[in-house]
Amino acid sequence: MKTKVGLWIDHRKASIVTITENGDEMELEISRAEKHVRRPGDSPLKKCYESEQIPAEDICQRIITTHLNHYYDAVIASICEAESILIFGPGEAKGELKKRLETKKIEGRIAAVETADKMTKSQIAAKVRQYFARQQQAIS
Numbered sequence: 001m002k003t004k005v006g007l008w009i010d011h012r013k014a015s016i017v018t019i020t021e022n023g024d025e026m027e028l029e030i031s032r033a034e035k036h037v038r039r040p041g042d043s044p045l046k047k048c049y050e051s052e053q054i055p056a057e058d059i060c061q062r063i064i065t066t067h068l069n070h071y072y073d074a075v076i077a078s079i080c081e082a083e084s085i086l087i088f089g090p091g092e093a094k095g096e097l098k099k100r101l102e103t104k105k106i107e108g109r110i111a112a113v114e115t116a117d118k119m120t121k122s123q124i125a126a127k128v129r130q131y132f133a134r135q136q137q138a139i140s
Contacts, residue, residue, distance in 0.1 A: 003081055006086035013028060015119075029078060076100065088114040
């Protein structure tokens with residue numbers, strides 16, 4: 001049996017389900033990316049908000065992008081041995097990961113990219129098992 005991987009991903013975390021002939025296992029990858037970079041010590045209530053203290057928007061975006069790229073690379077390292085990959089999740093992260101997989105020349109292994117809302121671990125595992133069971137039935 002070939003190794004199959006399904007992963008639910010957003011910008012905060014990735015739940016990775018690996019299905020092999022020995023069963024399936026789940027691992028979690030956490031992102032360090034923050035949507036908003038915060039400045040320590042300042043608060044609008046303290047009236048210490050100076051424009052020079054606010055980091056430029058492009059600098060903040062570069063920091064977030066760098067963190068996300070490291071996060072995507074860690075996810076890719078976890079799934080690179082898979083023969084077939086199902087990617088699903090609620091936001092833009094699934095498309096960003098797909099593009100990153102294309103740059104790594106792994107896009108041929110992507111079985112599908114689907115939109116899915118927030119899910120529990122057991123829902124994620126069940127969705128991955130059901131998807132690959134349906135795929136196996138379609139082949140047979």
